[in-house]
Amino acid sequence: xxxxxxxxxxxxxxxxxxxxxxxxxxxxxxxxxxxxxxxxxxxxxxxxxxxxxxxxxxxxxxxxxxxxxxxxxxxxxxxxxxxxxxxxxxxxxxxxxxxxx
Numbered sequence: 001x002x003x004x005x006x007x008x009x010x011x012x013x014x015x016x017x018x019x020x021x022x023x024x025x026x027x028x029x030x031x032x033x034x035x036x037x038x039x040x041x042x043x044x045x046x047x048x049x050x051x052x053x054x055x056x057x058x059x060x061x062x063x064x065x066x067x068x069x070x071x072x073x074x075x076x077x078x079x080x081x082x083x084x085x086x087x088x089x090x091x092x093x094x095x096x097x098x099x100x101x
Contacts, residue, residue, distance in 0.1 A: 049074070057082050 022029040067075035
């Protein structure tokens with residue numbers, strides 16, 4: 001995995017708390033922080049992508065705007081999902097009409 005240095009300044013109180021956690025769990029402070037940070041970043045990214053997807057699905061934001069925010073690959077995926085959802089709704093509506101008759 002390619003890595004990059006990222007420095008972070010934290011309060012002395014927070015560092016003391018981190019030291020306590022690391023000592024109790026018998027883990028390296030840096031590794032513990034990286035693990036927790038990775039989990040939080042993953043969860044936040046997924047939450048934000050879901051919100052963005054909802055905005056796009058409801059035509060409140062364009063595919064181009066999505067592409068600028070998160071890249072064209074994700075914008076294409078959202079377009080694919082939006083089209084499949086619309087197709088499914090059309091088919092469901094047609095099926096409902098046939099059942100009604």
